[in-house]
Amino acid sequence: MSDTRRPIFPFTAIVGQEEMKLALLLNVVDPRIGGVMIMGDRGTGKSTAIRALAALLPEIAVVADDPYNSSPRDPDLMSAEVLQRLEQGEALPTEQRQVPMVDLPLGATEDRLCGTIDIEQALSRGVRAFEPGLLARVNRGILYVDEVNLLDDHLVDVLLDAAASGWNTVEREGVSVRHPARFVLVGSGNPEEGELRPQLLDRFGLSVDVRTVREAELRVQIVEQRGRFDGDPQGFCQTQQSQQQALQERIGQARERLPQVQLDADLRLAISRMCGELDVDGLRGDIVSNRAARALASLEGRDQVEEEDVARVVCCCLRHRLRKDPMETVDSGARVVKAFCKVFQRAEPETSEPFQLALT
Numbered sequence: 313m314s315d316t317r318r319p320i321f322p323f324t325a326i327v328g329q330e331e332m333k334l335a336l337l338l339n340v341v342d343p344r345i346g347g348v349m350i351m352g353d354r355g356t357g358k359s360t361a362i363r364a365l366a367a368l369l370p371e372i373a374v375v376a377d378d379p380y381n382s383s384p385r386d387p388d389l390m391s392a393e394v395l396q397r398l399e400q401g402e403a404l405p406t407e408q409r410q411v412p413m414v415d416l417p418l419g420a421t422e423d424r425l426c427g428t429i430d431i432e433q434a435l436s437r438g439v440r441a442f443e444p445g446l447l448a449r450v451n452r453g454i455l456y457v458d459e460v461n462l463l464d465d466h467l468v469d470v471l472l473d474a475a476a477s478g479w480n481t482v483e484r485e486g487v488s489v490r491h492p493a494r495f496v497l498v499g500s501g502n503p504e505e506g507e508l509r510p511q512l513l514d515r516f517g518l519s520v521d522v523r524t525v526r527e528a529e530l531r532v533q534i535v536e537q538r539g540r541f542d543g544d545p546q547g548f549c550q551t552q553q554s555q556q557q558a559l560q561e562r563i564g565q566a567r568e569r570l571p572q573v574q575l576d577a578d579l580r581l582a583i584s585r586m587c588g589e590l591d592v593d594g595l596r597g598d599i600v601s602n603r604a605a606r607a608l609a610s611l612e613g614r615d616q617v618e619e620e621d622v623a624r625v626v627c628c629c630l631r632h633r634l635r636k637d638p639m640e641t642v643d644s645g646a647r648v649v650k651a652f653c654k655v656f657q658r659a660e661p662e663t664s665e666p667f668q669l670a671l672t
Contacts, residue, residue, distance in 0.1 A: 319545035322552035323364035324559055327534045328525050329357055334608075335518045335628050336365050339496045341566045342607040345600055346517025347475055347497030349460070349508070349632065356522045357534075358500040359458060366413035366454050370560055374452075376405040379444045380491050381412060381451045388478070389452060391491050412453030414446050416471075418462055425470060427482050427489065447480040447493040460499030461506045468508070471497060472515040514593070517600045518625075519632035521645075566610040573606045575617040582655050583622060589651040592633045601629040619656060626652055 326333065335348040350358050375382040375394050383389035384406045390398070397404060416425070427445035446455070457463060457471070474480045480493040499516065501508075513519070525531050541548040549556075580602060587597045604625040609617045627645035634647060653660045 319541075319549050320367040321360050321364050321538075321541055322549055322556055323361070323368045324555040325537055325541070325548070325552050326357060326361055326364060327537060328530055329361065329522055331628065332358070332361055332520045332522050334624070335520045336361060336498070337563065337611060338604050338607040338625070339498075339517065340365065340369065340563055341611050342570055342603055343494060343496050345603050345607065346515070346596075347499070348518040348520060348628075349513065349516040350498065350500040350520045350522060351461075351503050352500075352520075352522030353524045354502055356524055358522065359456075362454065362456050362498050362500070363413065366411055368556060368560055368563075369411040370564060371408040371410055372452055373406050374409050376407045380448045381409065381453070382492070383452070389492050389494060392489075412450050414450040414453065414455050416446060416455060416457045416463075418459060420446070420467065422467060422470060425467060426480055429487060442482065442487050442489045444491070445480075445482075447474055447495075448491055450495045451492050453495050455495045455497050457497070457499045459501050459505065461501040461503075461508050465509065465512065468512050472512065476515065513632050514596060516632065518604065518628040520628060521631070562611065562613075565613070566607070569613075569615060570607065570610045572615050573610045573617060574615060575602055575606055579605070579617060579619065579622060583626075586626065586648075586651050586655045587630065589655060590630060590634055590647065592630060593635075594633075597630050597633045601626060604629050623652060623656075 323333070332348075332350055335350075339345050339348055352358065372381070373384055375384050375390075378391060378394055380391040380394075382391045382394040384404050387395060387398075394404065423445065425446050427448060428443055455471070455475075460468065474493045475495065475497040478492060478494045479490055481490045482488070497516070507513075525534065583601045583605075584598050587601070590597075592598075601622065605617045605621045608621045608625055609615070612621075627648045630648045631645045650660060652658070
């Protein structure tokens with residue numbers, strides 16, 4: 313880690329919360345999964361994990377001086393200006409940038425999020441110019457919304473539409489702009505402070521429920537890790553450097569391998585049967601389950617999805633898409649596990665905890 317940067321707690325040093333770490337990594341491998349919603353108690357490491365993930369990712373090549381982080385090679389990730397320069401045969405100067413990570417404040421307006429008219433240019437030069445917003449800045453990065461359940465529903469709609477389509481379209485006072493907005497949307501919140509509408513919750517690819525660690529030994533380990541980091545951030549990061557590098561390389565290889573990963577027709581059929589068994593509305597559950605299983609297989613170095621991959625991701629993919637049981641405040645995933653065991657003809661386990669992901 314560069315000495316000029318503020319040290320960030322290493323991702324590989326986070327103790328516990330395996331399901332949350334798995335969901336974040338899968339979205340990094342395949343951003344088309346559609347982001348992750350993390351609901352849970354205060355002080356359970358949600359913000360720490362998300363910022364650690366952004367710092368872990370390798371730098372990306374972007375077109376120099378472009379406000380949209382345009383890719384120099386992929387036309388789908390280029391702004392209209394960069395595409396025009398490319399079509400004219402201009403050589404595009406490039407530079408390496410850290411993957412952008414943007415925090416969306418609760419008080420943000422739609423203009424701040426999507427972009428608006430550049431008032432300075434309008435007054436000084438008398439021209440209509442576009443001032444990019446946060447969606448332009450976060451292109452090819454991670455957008456983090458803390459307390460997303462307290463965010464205005466209209467802004468959540470805008471965020472989810474941009475995350476699903478990969479584009480942001482702005483119509484303001486005679487200015488029409490469309491630019492790429494590919495990002496991993498991560499929302500977090502405390503269910504005690506309010507819940508998202510089911511229609512919005514369904515738009516998140518994965519959902520994770522995090523709880524306060526109760527085991528005394530594990531709590532001591534977490535406190536000690538944090539104490540060592542606070543006492544010597546640079547030194548602590550150095551102790552994790554080899555593990556961070558290994559995980560970074562693993563993510564890069566998984567991204568390259570993903571297009572070759574195969575999912576057999578029998579497994580696709582079983583996933584859809586499970587969604588039907590759970591009476592899941594729409595087809596998002598089927599699509600996300602397929603993508604998450606392929607991403608997990610790729611992350612573990614395989615080009616073929618296995619039944620165990622489906623078992624490890626299915627709770628995250630379907631738990632938040634179920635119709636609420638009035639007697640149950642938070643769905644633990646038990647219904648999903650029961651449906652999985654029925655479709656795959658397995659004995660029901662004693663616990664519905666997901667399989668753990670080894671990061672080393």
